[in-house]
Amino acid sequence: MRTFFFSLSASFLAALGGCASIDDAINGPHLSEVKNPQDQYEARVVRMPMPEGGDAQRYPNSLWEANKRSFFRDQRASDVGDILTVMIDIEDGARMSNSTSRNRDNAESAGLTALFGVESLLDDALPDEFDPxxxxxxxxxxxxxxGGEINRNEKISMRVAVVVTERLPNGNFVIAGSQEVQVNHELRELRVAGVIRPEDITADNTIDYFKVAEARIAYGGRGVISKVQQPRYGQRIYEFVAPF
Structure with missing residues (x-):
């Protein structure tokens, strides 16, 4: 009886799924209902570093605020948790060609005219053709x-928002950020991390990638297409263990 109930339930769910597929095929996909953005999975997993609490320093009879760089409101990142944009415009090229040629000829000749009478013994022991x-x-x-030649040309142009994760004792900022875009089961990911100086942040709250010390910039992807482009596990294992 229980087996029959499970079979009936599975058939019912399959029928519902089939109806949904048929409806999607005829009318197209339906829009999702509007929900609270805080309930989205992407929003629930976000955790950001926050600055340490403290009272802002105020000076009497002064229009200036502490940690500000201008009289007007400063939009640049200045504390842990602030966001700024890293401008990535990499266009590198390298070309190198080497050629090496070496040739050597050596010749040595020596005679054995007299060696404590041993040369006479050699005449007896060796054939007649021997000449001391x-x-x-x-x-x-x-x-x-x-010969060798290297010709490389790389070009990357991107923008990515990063977060100030730490303020170092010398005043520099540690930044890190990532960006993910998923289209048709293919995920593209951009990751940036490094150390910057607050003075290098421009007025529009951006910084060039070549001003990021210890920069780590990674761009890649994973998904259906990336799997097809990679060799299978069996081939990788065979290449690893094959002696030749």
Whole structure:
């Protein structure tokens, strides 16, 4: 009886799924209902560093605020948790060509005219063709030639928002941020991290990538297309264990 109930339930769910598929095929996909953005999974997993609490320093008879860089409101990142934009415009090229050629010829000749009478014994022991005047004759010849060429051209243009995660004792900021875009089961990910100086942040709250010390910039993806482009596990294992 229980088996029959499970079979009936599975058939009912399959029928509902089939009806939904048929409806999507005829009328197209339906819009989702409007929900509270805080209930989205992406929003619930976000955790950001926050600045340490403290009272702002105020000076009597002064229009200036502490930690501000201008008389007007400063929009630039200045504390832990603030956001700024890293401008990534990489256009690098390198070309190198090397050529090496080497050639060497050596020749040595020595005679054994007198050696405590041993040369006479050599005449008796060796064939008649032996000549003590040319007892040793050595020659060698070696040559090598090599060439190599490198031609590389890379271009990346991106913008990514990062977060100030830490203020170092010398006043510099540690920044880190990532960006993910998923389209048709293919996820593209951009990750940036490094150390910057607050003075290098421009008025529009951006900073160039070449002003980021110890910069770590990674751009890649994973998904259906990326899996197809990678060799299978069996092939990887075979290449790893194959001696040749």
């Amino acid at each position: 005047q040319q007892a040793v004759d050595l020659s060698s010849n070696s040559s090598s030639k090599g």
